[in-house]
Structures are given as structure tokens and as C-alpha cells.
Amino acid sequence: MNKNLYGLMNWPEIEGIVYAECDKPKELLGAHVTGKGLLIQIMRPDAVTVKLHIDGRKTAVNMEKVDESGFFATLVSSKKKLSYTYSVEKVNGEVTEYTDPYAFANVTKPEDYKAFLAGEEKNAAHIFGAHERTVNGVKGVLFTVWAPKALSVSVVGEFNKYDGRVHLMERIEDTGVFELFIPGLAAGCGYMYEIKRQGKGTTRKLDPVSRQISSVPITASMVSDENMPDSYAWNDGIWMIKRKKEAGKKKPVTVYEVSLTDWLKEKSADEFVDFLKQEGYTHVCFLPVAEYLNEEMNGYSTLGYFAVTHRTGGSDAFKKLVDDCHNAGIGVIMDWNGAYFGTEVKGLYDFDGADAYGYLKPSLEKHPEWDVVTFDYKKGAVRSFLLSSVLMWLNDYHIDGIRIDGVASMLYLDYGKQPGTWTPNMYGGNENLDAIEFLKTMNKCIAKRGDGCFTIAEESSGWFGVTAADNDDPLMFTYKQNNCWTKDFLEFMGTDPLFRKGEYDKLTYGMLYNYGEDFMLSLNHDDFRQKAFVDMVSGSDEKAHLSDIKAALGFMYAHPGSKMFAAGQDAGLEKFMSELNKFYVKNAALYELDNDPDGFMWLENSNPEETVIAMQRADSKGNKLVIAVNFTPVRRENYRLHVDVRGKYKEVFNSEWKKFGGDEKVNGQIIKSDNDGDDMEYIDITLPGLSFVIYNSEPYTQLELEEIAVLKRAAIAKKEAMRKAAEAEMLELAAAEEAKRAVEARKQAEKACMEALQAKEEAVRKAEEAARASEEIDIETKKKLEQLKKKMK
Structure with missing residues (x-):
């Protein structure tokens, strides 16, 4: 070796390159001007x-x-940096020419990441990832990743035979x-990131902001086309124009919750849109569509927070599905999990050897077998990542709504955790203040857009102020x-009808707290994880089962709150659901005043025996609907129901129509209310067993x-007049009776007189x-x- 070259070798730093433990490779690799010339050093183990x-x-x-590991160097006669390339001859004789990555200065600056680290970055996928x-x-790809505690990070892929020594990244x-x-x-x-962690060896990770993750030939991130979003x-x-124009208005929301990946296993996306349109749902909610590996967790163990799962056919296929839904008048909601992530080796778990993204493993209430980790919202970088x-889903995929899964596990530091494994907040409480601020920030950002996008909180703890209802400091969910x-x-529906009267109050509890939040009533996939709806309800045959489900859905659609219903629980009910959804949308009385006491009134909430x-239900224009539900298999004839409107009532929906x-049969008979002489109006209706009926009301006109x-x-x-006639008749009867008595008395008197004579x-004779x-x-x-x-004489 040339003595001058040997003298310039920094063997400790070279060792760092050889063992891929260097986080400042540009200080050694590439071209550096020295007093003895231009020193150029390259690491190519494959050469x-x-x-x-x-x-x-x-x-x-x-x-x-x-x-011998493949570290090459040369000393060039020059006092300034020169432009160069290098060619590598491999063992098989193949020769390839490269431009040295280390010949370029850093593209980004520390200040570029200020907002990200502060939790204020809204487009992390633009400043991170592979672009x-x-x-x-010179054309190429810029790789950027956040891994604060990593000893070193390398970009690996087929282009370098997954050798982490070739493309070590520079710490900023x-x-x-x-x-x-x-x-x-x-x-x-x-590509992937090969991360060397302090005391924990080396691991390969997918890019956290990958826009595409391929599973062929191995699971790896894919370099994004800079024009991909467009x-x-x-x-x-x-x-999109209509959505923005109607932002803030109260609209009907009926959601069909479905696993898109399960649907696409059996039918096409086009068939799915046709089905949704036919069934009359206003929205569809997809179970997680972000990329995942763990099939056991139904997509909730998210691997790629910026990538559509390959199971949907890829980015463009998913965009077309959303596009088709919109053109069919159907909004698209997606489940998004910002509460926890799985422990897959290639994912976020233990990303840099010091839990960059999360820390504690909770035991989830619904899924105790799931091995997951909670996000660390205290870190601004984590908040920026999630936001x-x-x-990104709203912007690039035109998603209309986001359902945030597991909000309760975000709000509480001790959720699903054992005593001693969590630290109270600064006030000594169990509220996760950083997660709370993240949720508020996220919802404020979405609301500020003013384009009609909305959020749904899947929150099970009873936290008050989740929506913007009467609360000084709400989380601001929609x-x-x-x-x-x-x-x-x-619980009520799962009770035999013979004993439902004992559970009757459970039908009315919801209205006690209805006006505290803007609720969505949901019968979703989690609710039927153990048992299908048809197996919960009553009845000895399929017809009775379906009647009970129809009665249940009727009550649900009549109760204040937007609606969500799980796919798979509607088997045999397609015609019914189609008309129920369409009736709901057409009648503002069923949704417009969900959060206004003027929109709801109990007409019967104290009849557990039957x-x-x-x-x-009422709308702002005064239109009113009367809904009655019979939760027993007994037909109720001439059921006398108190009503609020003095007028005419017509049956407009009956779950037991043929x-x-x-x-x-369709009953077109008009029922007129009456008041029994008191101040309350009543109608007499027929309630089939296990059914619900809806009547519209029309007040009497002035002429009527x-x-x-x-x-x-x-x-x-x-x-x-009839009373007086009755009285006269009674008097006549009384007079006749009196006359009769008089005649009888006279007869008795004459008899007595004769007997006296x-x-x-007889007395005279006897005298x-x-x-x-x-x-x-x-x-x-x-x-x-x-x-x-005579004798005495």
C-alpha cells in the first residue's frame, strides 16, 4: 500500500464502516481534500x-x-473535490458503474425537521421516506428516516444485496x-432500513412512511414515485364540491361496516359498489386498509401507516373504489388505529432499539391475545407521524371520515396495564395528557379544513366531552x-322474550345521556365476534329470528344517533335494509334533531309487561313520525297509544309487511286520533309480534x-237528548208502576171493605x-x- 495512502487511513473509523456501526459515514467515505491530495474511499464488499x-x-x-471486507481507497492528485464515478467488478465478472452517494452533501438541514420533532408536521411522508x-x-432516490437512538442505519435492498455496509446513512x-x-x-x-441498535444487534425495518409495501419476493418498502399522489x-x-358545501349540516348517516379484503376474496369491487347503492347506505366503513402482515389481528396491527394493503389491489385500485363510491353517492370511512401497533419484527416495534414510537405493552380488553404496543404521544415526532x-388518507385517497379505533386506550395511561407498569401524569392522574392533546390537534386540523371530513371515536370508557357537545374542553370528534x-x-335482545320485561329499562337508558354527545349507534364486527346476531335473538326458526332482528333494527333507526351496521349480520334482510335505509334518508325527522330534545319524545316507555x-321523532319543519316496537311474539290488537299530534295517522312502514x-298486508287505512274526553290524544293500532311500525302524522286542518x-x-x-229521553222513559215507567200499585191498592181496599162488611x-148475626x-x-x-x-113451698 502506498505510504501516503496508508498514513491517511483512519482505521478506527474504517472499522466502524466495516461493521456498519458508523452514523457519520460522510466524514470518511467519498472524496476529502487532504494535504497530500484528494482521498477517495468506497465500501463495496461485493467488489x-x-x-x-x-x-x-x-x-x-x-x-x-x-x-479485506471490501473497503477501497485511493489518493488522487488534486487540491479540490472532483466529479467522479466508480465501476465495480464482481466475482462473476459483471461490471457496473455507480455514482458515489457520499460525493453529495446532505440534502436536508436540521431546521427541516423542527416541525416534525415539535409534533406540528402534517406531511411527514413528504420529508421522510424514499423519494x-x-x-x-444526478437522478436518484433520497432516503430519510427518523431513528434517534440507533447506533447506525443503512439502506438495503436487491441493489446492494441487502448488505448494510454499502449504503450507511448520515445522521443529521x-x-x-x-x-x-x-x-x-x-x-x-x-428497500428496507437495516438498523444497528445499541446492545440489541441488527434488525431490518420497513420504512414507517412507505407509500407502498410489496410482499414479492419479500416484504419490503417500495420507492415512491414523486407524482404518486396525483x-x-x-x-x-x-x-367533493357537494361535501364541502354541506360541511357542518346535519345529514343522514347510515354506515355499512365491512372488511374490504374479505369481500374482495369473493366478489369484485364493482359488485361491492352496486350492492351498497342498492342497499341505500350513505357511507361505507372499511376495516383497516393500511398495510398489515398479522392476519390474526384483522388489520389492526398496522405495519404501513401510509400504504394501502396489497390485498385491495394496490393504491390506484383503492382510489378507484373510493371514486366509484363517491360517484354512487356513498361516502367512505376507514378504520385507523392510532392507539397501538403490533410487534412484528419489520414494523415500528423496537424500531431504533429504544422504542422510538412506543413503549408499554397493554393487555387489550377486547383482544387479550393481541401482542401490541402503545404509542408514545409525549414525543412530538410520534404525534407528527400519526397526524x-x-x-394523508384524507388528502390523497379522498377519504370522507376516519374512525379512530381504541380511543379509550389512548386516553388513559393505565389502560390494560398492570399496577407499577405505568407512570401517573404531572397531576397524579391516569389521563394521558399527551394523547389528549394529539386527538384535539388532529380533530382541529380536520375541522379547520372545512371540507366535510369527519372523525368517529371508538371510545368505550365513558369519557365525557368526546364530541363538541356541551363541554368546555372537548376532544372535538364529530x-x-x-x-x-x-x-x-x-343484552336486551339476547334475553328470551318471556323475560325481556325484566330488561325493559335497557331500552330507555340511552336517552338519559343522549344529549351529552353526538352519538353513532353501532352494531359492528366487535359486537358479533363471539356470536352472530341471528344466534343472539329469539325465535324457533329463521323467520322468527329475522323478525326479531328487523324489530331490533327498527328500534335502532328510530333512536337518536347516526347508524352503523356490520356486514354479514344482514343475511336475508337485503330488501328490508334497502327500504329502511332509504326511508331513513328521506325522513329528516329520524336524524335532523338527534341532539335536540325537540326531536324526540317517548310515547310509551313504561310497558314492560307487554x-x-x-x-x-320530529324535524325542524314540524314533520312527525310515530314509531312503535313490539319485542314479544304476541300480536297486539287495538293497542291504545298516546300520541302528541291531534290528527290523522297512516302506516308508512311495517317490518312485517309481506x-x-x-x-x-300494506295498511292504507287512516287512523284518527281521539281524546277520551281528556287532554291526551290516542290512536288504536295493531302491532304484529316481533315487529316495528311507523306512522306519519298529519294534524287536522282548520276545516276538519x-x-x-x-x-x-x-x-x-x-x-x-238521549239522556232526557231516557229520563222521560224512566219517569213513564215509574208512573205506570205507581198506577199499577194504586190499582192494586184499590183492589186490596175493596176486598178489605167487603171482608169488613x-x-x-157475621158479628151482627153472632150478636x-x-x-x-x-x-x-x-x-x-x-x-x-x-x-x-114451687118445690120449696
């Missing part, structure tokens, strides 16, 4: 020989292999950012998924009221007989006395 080609010089310079660039007239001062511009690479090139020609301009991800309502309702519940598989008044007065007069005559007897006695006595005197 047998390396030749240096200096611009303006015809003769190539053979570089000397100063270390085609032209630097000093104290930002924790590593960068390297590699000439000659282009969009579509696969590569698809969108056709949803009318939808940028959300905004909707809160009402998990409490779902829990109560499914398990009938009824309500009135077209829905039931036994009821006058007619009713005339008829009522006539009825009163007639009633009075007869008694008198005369007594007098004659007395005279005879006197005569007889006188004779005897005279005879006695």
Missing part, C-alpha cells in the same frame, strides 16, 4: 476490483482494497434523522360510537277541526145469636127458679 473514473481524465484509477430526486443534475446532527441520497435508483425499487385521475369532483398519516347503548341493547316501546317476509267541533257538539246534543154481618141464647138462658133460668120455688 473484486473498483475503478475510479474522474471527469475530464481518460485513465481510470485502480482503487486499492485496504481492508425520487435530482441532486446536482441531533435531530435523530438519518439521510442518504443514492444515485441511480428509481421509483419501484424495493397519478390517479379522480372523477369525483361533484361529490400526517391521518391527513361522532362518538355509543358502546354503552350497544351493550345494553344487545314489552312495547314507542316514540315520536315484501319483507312477514304476514302483514270545525267539522270535528260540529260533530262533537251534535254528539253532545244527541247524548243530552162480611165480618160485620143476635148470643142475645137469643142469653134470652133463652134467662128464660130457662127463670123456669128453673120458678120450679125451685
